[in-house]
Amino acid sequence: xxxxxxxxxxxxxxxxxxxxxxxxxxxxxxxxxxxxxxxxxxxxxxxxxxxxxxxxxxxxxxxxxxxxxxxxxxxxxxxxxxxxxxxxxxxxxxxxxxxxxxxxxxxxxxxxxxxxxxxxxxxxxxxxxxxxxxxxxxxxxxxxxxxxxxxxxxxxxxxxxxxxxxxxxxxxxxxxxxxxxxxxxxxxxxxxxxxxxxxxxxxxxxxxxxxxxxxxxxxxxxxxxxxxxxxxxxxxxxxxxxxxxxxxxxxxxxxxxxxxxxxxxxxxxxxxxxxxxxxxxxxxxxxxxxxxxxxxxxxxxxxx
Amino acid sequence: xxxxxxxxxxxxxxxxxxxxxxxxxxxxxxxxxxxxxxxxxxxxxxxxxxxxxxxxxxxxxxxxxxxxxxxxxxxxxxxxxxxxxxxxxxxxxxxxxxxxxxxxxxxxxxxxxxxxxxxxxxxxxxxxxxxxxxxxxxxxxxxxxxxxxxxxxxxxxxxxxxxxxxxxxxxxxxxxxxxxxxxxxxxxxxxxxxxxxxxxxxxxxxxxxxxxxxxxxxxxxxxxxxxxxxxxxxxxxxxxxxxxxxxxxxxxxxxxxxxxxxxxxxxxxxxxxxxxxxxxxxxxxxxxxxxxxxxxxxxxxxxxxxxxxxxxxxxxxxxxxxxxxxxxxxxxxxxxxxxxxxxxxxxxxxxxxxxxxxxxxxxxxxxxxxxxxxxxxxxxxxxxxxxxxxxxxxxxxxxxxxxxxxxxxxxxxxxxxxxxxxxxxxxxxxxxxxxxxxxxxxxxxxxxxxxxxxxxxxxxxxxxxxxxxxxxxxxxxxxxxxxxxxxxxxxxxxxxxxxxxxxxxxxxxxxxxxxxxxxxxxxxxxxxxxxxxxxxxxxxxxxxxxxxxxxxxxxxxxxxx
Numbered sequence: 025x026x027x028x029x030x031x032x033x034x035x036x037x038x039x040x041x042x043x044x045x046x047x048x049x050x051x052x053x054x055x056x057x058x059x060x061x062x063x064x065x066x067x068x069x070x071x072x073x074x075x076x077x078x079x080x081x082x083x084x085x086x087x088x089x090x091x092x093x094x095x096x097x098x099x100x101x102x103x104x105x106x107x108x109x110x111x112x113x114x115x116x117x118x119x120x121x122x123x124x125x126x127x128x129x130x131x132x133x134x135x136x137x138x139x140x141x142x143x144x145x146x147x148x149x150x151x152x153x154x155x156x157x158x159x160x161x162x163x164x165x166x167x168x169x170x171x172x173x174x175x176x177x178x179x180x181x182x183x184x185x186x187x188x189x190x191x192x193x194x195x196x197x198x199x200x201x202x203x204x205x206x207x208x209x210x211x212x213x214x215x216x217x218x219x220x221x222x223x224x225x226x227x228x229x230x231x232x233x234x235x236x237x238x239x240x241x242x243x244x245x246x247x248x249x250x251x252x253x254x255x256x257x258x259x260x261x262x263x264x265x266x267x268x269x270x271x272x273x274x275x276x277x278x279x280x281x282x283x284x285x286x287x288x289x290x291x292x293x294x295x296x297x298x299x300x301x302x303x304x305x306x307x308x309x310x311x312x313x314x315x316x317x318x319x320x321x322x323x324x325x326x327x328x
Numbered sequence: 329x330x331x332x333x334x335x336x337x338x339x340x341x342x343x344x345x346x347x348x349x350x351x352x353x354x355x356x357x358x359x360x361x362x363x364x365x366x367x368x369x370x371x372x373x374x375x376x377x378x379x380x381x382x383x384x385x386x387x388x389x390x391x392x393x394x395x396x397x398x399x400x401x402x403x404x405x406x407x408x409x410x411x412x413x414x415x416x417x418x419x420x421x422x423x424x425x426x427x428x429x430x431x432x433x434x435x436x437x438x439x440x441x442x443x444x445x446x447x448x449x450x451x452x453x454x455x456x457x458x459x460x461x462x463x464x465x466x467x468x469x470x471x472x473x474x475x476x477x478x479x480x481x482x483x484x485x486x487x488x489x490x491x492x493x494x495x496x497x498x499x500x501x502x503x504x505x506x507x508x509x510x511x512x513x514x515x516x517x518x519x520x521x522x523x524x525x526x527x528x529x530x531x532x533x534x535x536x537x538x539x540x541x542x543x544x545x546x547x548x549x550x551x552x553x554x555x556x557x558x559x560x561x562x563x564x565x566x567x568x569x570x571x572x573x574x575x576x577x578x579x580x581x582x583x584x585x586x587x588x589x590x591x592x593x594x595x596x597x598x599x600x601x602x603x604x605x606x607x608x609x610x611x612x613x614x615x616x617x618x619x620x621x622x623x624x625x626x627x628x629x630x631x632x633x634x635x636x637x638x639x640x641x642x643x644x645x646x647x648x649x650x651x652x653x654x655x656x657x658x659x660x661x662x663x664x665x666x667x668x669x670x671x672x673x674x675x676x677x678x679x680x681x682x683x684x685x686x687x688x689x690x691x692x693x694x695x696x697x698x699x700x701x702x703x704x705x706x707x708x709x710x711x712x713x714x715x716x717x718x719x720x721x722x723x724x725x726x727x728x729x730x731x732x733x734x735x736x737x738x739x740x741x742x743x744x745x746x747x748x749x750x751x752x753x754x755x756x757x758x759x760x761x762x763x764x765x766x767x768x769x770x771x772x773x774x775x776x777x778x779x780x781x782x783x784x785x786x787x788x789x790x791x792x793x794x795x796x797x798x799x800x801x802x803x804x805x806x807x808x809x810x811x812x813x814x815x816x817x818x819x820x821x822x823x824x825x826x827x828x829x830x831x832x833x834x835x836x837x838x839x840x841x842x843x844x845x846x847x848x849x850x851x852x853x854x855x856x857x858x859x860x861x862x863x864x865x866x867x868x869x870x871x872x873x874x875x876x877x878x879x880x881x882x883x884x885x886x887x888x889x
Contacts, residue, residue, distance in 0.1 A: 119778070230784065
């Protein structure tokens with residue numbers, strides 16, 4: 025609903041771990057408003073009116089690999105809930121199950137491994153600038169109450185499983201045909217060259233798919249290739265380099281010798297030509313079909 | 329030494345007397361086009377954000393320079409680095425219902441309206457309100473609310489009635505302050521904090537009605553309330569969903585439970601037609617936000633533009649830009665009311681650029697649909713436009729396990745940032761951001777999705793940020809100016825136009841820019857690092873000021889004098 029600026033393109037963050045931790049046999053409980061009050065969701069069976077029609081009767085979550093925790097001090101949970109609501113809930117959801125950009129924390133592997141905030145504190149206090157998460161100057165004690173709040177919520181749910189969330193839904197053979205045919209991927213990429221073993225390098229299918237679409241390394245492989253720029257001055261002299269920044273008024277670059285240079289822009293002078301090595305990836309987003317995306321992903325996964 | 333001190337005191341006293349003499353807001357001001365003052369969210373009720381001032385214009389804008397900077401210091405501590413001294417200088421005024429405020433990271437930033445009435449600016453961020461001298465940025469008073477928590481994403485500004493101010497807090501209080509002193513008159517509960525509401529919107533004063541919205545990202549229903557600005561008593565309450573099955577609109581829901589947990593907060597101020605007595609605003613998205621399985625139907629009045637009778641709170645008409653939304657695309661964007669020609673006939677119009685990427689023209693008397701047109705190239709979520717003028721959602725683009733590639737992303741082509749309409753060019757301007765995201769459903773049980781959860785969104789490409797100028801008569805794009813930057817760039821900015829033939833906005837690199845509204849050519853700029861609210865303008869002592877905010881700092885610009 026409300027907007028927050030998510031700086032990073034990839035919103036994996038804690039969520040990458042969450043994906044690994046996700047158990048298809050479990051699902052989030054349907055909660056009534058206010059169910060996050062301390063103690064309110066210690067039960068796995070929410071009030072009957074919360075249950076959507078047609079759903080099988082509630083049942084207790086089966087034993088799972090999720091940690092069983094001793095109940096925390098209710099005062100800590102309440103305090104943690106307040107601090108969470110003021111600082112974290114917009115991105116991670118008021119129930120910590122995912123919100124505007126931020127991933128579900130309840131099933132994050134890091135959160136599951138955390139005992140009293142010691143792992144969570146590292147992430148909170150340092151941020152994850154590469155994933156768009158800012159650092160928060162909260163104290164270790166304050167974060168331990170946040171941990172108490174998050175840990176107070178049940179990881180598993182009551183609802184019966186319907187369907188699957190395996191992101192691997194495509195057909196590898198069709199993906200291979202698309203790669204070498206209408207997709208024209210082969211014009212820039214080679215499955216024995218730059219893409220060799222890509223299916224083994226990405227443990228997460230969604231991350232692989234995201235890298236495939238954007239063309240960026242996403243921190244798991246190499247750095248994304250940088251934009252380059254050629255500036256032609258009034259004298260006819262040209263200056264080339266990797267693009268550092270550009271707007272209507274200034275263009276700046278780092279040249280081959282590692283020297284930073286910036287130039288004022290006024291209308292068409294100097295002439296500025298930016299080359300984005302990932303432009304073909306941007307261009308294909310306008311026409312790419314979901315089926316082709318899924319098939320291509322299935323194919324890349326086979327490149328172990 | 330002693331003499332010098334006396335002089336300072338004397339000067340302070342004069343300043344004080346000047347400030348005290350006429351602080352109240354003449355309600356008539358609210359019904360006039362924005363000129364000397366900025367008494368309400370959009371400058372006036374029309375939502376146009378067009379100022380008739382033209383002292384600063386295309387010819388002299390190159391000479392625009394800094395008049396003053398004022399850094400505001402939030403929190404319970406000192407009121408700020410540049411504050412009023414002398415008799416009666418208050419410390420920060422503290423309000424709230426708990427002993428100690430819940431710690432909130434960072435200061436927040438100014439991302440809403442700053443009121444300017446009788447030479448004094450009234451500015452707010454979450455939990456904080458200030459009065460600032462519009463001539464030099466000096467802080468006159470500072471009020472701090474001790475929060476219980478809640479999402480501290482933003483505060484869109486204050487409302488003013490006579491000598492009183494109103495603002496909302498993230499923990500769901502409406503706080504009224506004395507404009508003169510910053511002292512609290514009263515505070516009222518707007519919505520239930522325990523149901524995870526949070527409140528950000530700028531209250532809008534219309535006559536003796538104080539319109540107050542609230543929102544919830546989990547699954548509680550949205551509503552708009554009207555309070556008596558004198559007493560804070562409730563006058564009426566309009567729910568974003570029908571209240572019971574059988575009521576008009578309830579046929580667009582499968583059952584009462586889904587309808588009562590349908591979301592649709594009220595978080596961006598609207599516009600008002602004083603002749604029709606109708607208040608127009610957009611509601612937020614339905615919940616669960618990313619799955620419609622438990623709410624088959626159009627889900628009225630979520631993601632809708634609604635017209636309410638301001639005296640009764642009754643719905644006069646509605647139009648739904650995103651029927652059965654499944655991508656967090658609310659319709660909360662501020663609509664603009666324009667009296668203009670459409671297909672050769674003079675009409676009372678309402679113009680709206682919605683988060684879903686479609687631009688709408690409606691008759692604001694009846695709600696009759698006149699025009700629907702996409703205003704971004706990247707849209708791929710609709711299969712067409714139905715006979716009511718509504719985009720038809722493609723269910724294949726709902727979040728799925730394998731991922732659905734969708735544009736816009738959940739932030740939308742535009743978000744809360746206000747558009748502007750310039751009657752001199754006849755163009756509607758909006759800052760746009762074209763992004764593709766892949767939406768994955770990560771919750772195995774599709775019926776168990778709630779609020780914003782159960783999905784993962786991966787942004788995979790930004791096609792560009794633009795200022796987009798739309799000819800409302802045809803829906804054609806008159807021009808687009810690329811907000812070029814090396815990366816994703818700063819957040820979209822709100823826009824403002826003036827009779828000086830200028831269009832003000834922030835660009836993707838944090839420049840404050842004056843553009844030519846005819847073609848988008850930049851005419852003046854200065855780098856602030858970020859422009860966090862939409863520019864405002866006002867006239868004081870014969871000088872036109874341009875007011876912008878960057879983070880927790882106000883910047884005022886004027887021609888050299």
